[in-house]
Amino acid sequence: MAKLFSLREHDHYAIHRRLLNEQMVRVLKAIGYDVGFCSGKGQYLYDRDGNRYLDLLSGFGVFAIGRNHPALCEALKSILDSDLPNLVQMDVSTLAGILAERLLAHVPYLDKVCFVNSGSETVEAAIKFARAATGRPGILYCEHAFHGLTNGALSLNGDDIFREGFEPLLPHCVRIPFNDLVALEKALHSRTIAAFIVEPIQGKGVNVPDDDYLKLAADLCRRHGTLFVADEVQTGLGRTGRFLAVEYWNVEPDMVLLAKTLSGGHVPVGALLTRKWIFDKVFDRMERAVAHGSTFGANDLAMAAGIATLDVLKSEQLVEKAAQTGERLLRAFTEMTRRYEFLREVRGKGLMIGIEFGPPTSFKLKASWHALEAARTGLFSQLITIPLFKEHKLLSQVSSHAGHTIKLLPALVISESDCDWILNGFDSVIAESHRVPGAIWSLGKNLVGHAMQAKA
Known part of the structure; x- marks a missing residue:
């Protein structure tokens, strides 16, 4: 099976377009998530080029003890x-x-x-x-x-x-x-x-x-x-x-x-x-x-x-570890809300954490926010998840359709260094989102284009 996987991995998107869910392939390509994951161990995923990612979805929560324990x-x-x-x-x-x-x-x-x-x-x-x-x-x-x-x-x-x-x-x-x-x-x-x-x-x-x-x-x-x-x-x-x-x-x-x-x-x-x-x-x-x-x-x-x-x-005392690790992340993200206009609220328990974004107070940022929201509600959150993935190798997702909350559901086995990875990545991307114009807002224009095409 491993050999069969290796032989066919490079054309698995084409197979899915032809025989399975073509729309899912379109989504992955539109947001740049089509990197071709080839292996997973614990809290990490690896793509075909050997890049390591920290998985903050854990298969929608099924990999609480990590992949392939x-x-x-x-x-x-x-x-x-x-x-x-x-x-x-x-x-x-x-x-x-x-x-x-x-x-x-x-x-x-x-x-x-x-x-x-x-x-x-x-x-x-x-x-x-x-x-x-x-x-x-x-x-x-x-x-x-x-x-x-x-x-x-x-x-x-x-x-x-x-x-x-x-x-x-x-x-x-x-x-x-x-x-x-x-x-x-x-x-x-x-x-x-x-x-x-x-x-x-x-x-x-x-x-x-x-x-x-x-x-x-x-x-x-x-x-x-x-x-x-x-x-x-x-x-x-x-x-x-x-x-x-x-x-x-x-x-x-x-x-x-x-x-x-x-x-x-x-x-x-x-x-x-x-x-x-x-x-x-x-x-x-x-x-x-x-x-x-x-x-x-x-x-x-x-x-x-x-x-x-x-x-x-x-x-491995993972229930207790989830409480301790989650408390650290919640505390750090809550502190970020005092520094960034777009961050509205952080909530959750243990390693089920929601990071909610909302309209800022300053005029320049507010105008940019409303331009995105007019194209499609919840589009701003994609401006956070995409660079988190591409630049910081953090796999995350908006928690609901047209929502403004990114949900973290990492494996309960994540380490202190993983927490640093998460916090540094979010801090960097959120800081960049407050720079208008900037790279994130250029990405926003592309997302608006995709949204308008979808409506057409």
Whole structure:
């Protein structure tokens, strides 16, 4: 496979244009990200010329323990070498039982686990479990939420750009503002809502709730007979400096949804953790033993990846490290907001950090900002991510469509020198953005040209 990859790497963009997603190739070429990555190790990526990049996306969070961690690779190799009785179907998995034990040890107020293949599938399962357990049809979700792109998960997506062209979606799904207890209580009053599914910290924008929001939201849900479901697909398993993000607010959800990090980055896996009484409403008799499931959900490779990932998180103290490293970065970025007009706010927990830009106060910079925003909302943030990539070898992305926030989701294994690399890169690029005219604003003109062509 490595030889096949090497032989075909140089024409992989052409293959994708012809057979896969041509628009993605166009995007990569337009912004200059088409460098041809050839290898990855830990927090780093390497292109075909041997240049090293610090990956601040970590595959949208799946590589929390870093790419190709030796303990994970060894676990997967051992499965392939062991001739285990995988996916017998008319049996139950030993490794799934072990992984369930280890997950629930971290979340002792929950009792049962259902394994699936992805974060989206955990959301689909949560919708079904909530409706079965409560006998109610309604599902509450928040504006700006992201819960996945399969049909049910998409029905809970708070960004209309993803929903466009696919509606009508599931009925009885109700959108409310995030961090708004009044709106939540009003929606719950009908007593038709099975579950409120919420990200403790929203991935699109890195929106952090008020300190009392999640605790009071959970209390409101229980008072109205509604299940409180924490979608920790992105925030869970150490990302925020806690095993679960809800631990910051002492919340005990009725269901917790996990994926991404649990995979180790190689074998997709999702896990729904829930209370026994909810689980028993779905699987309430022998005839219902297969009322919900997934063919590959508890396959041995996925279970081994999950077990190995939990082992690495513990042995390398990565949850604690994420808290410490994140605190350093948040403090340094917050200090930058006092020096740069374009920097509006920095927020997050652990190594889930949002850096938000906004209109400046000085007339010259404000005119340049508005010229870009008139062409396409959120275009300014690309003026930051592109030179970060090209000049400083930092791979990052704007956190939402037409958004002004760059999200950092690096591997939890990043070092102190990596933090210096991040901070020096951002400091340099943001400083350059305050020079008008300048190289960044020349780039801005090119981006405006691309935006106008896209509109044509």
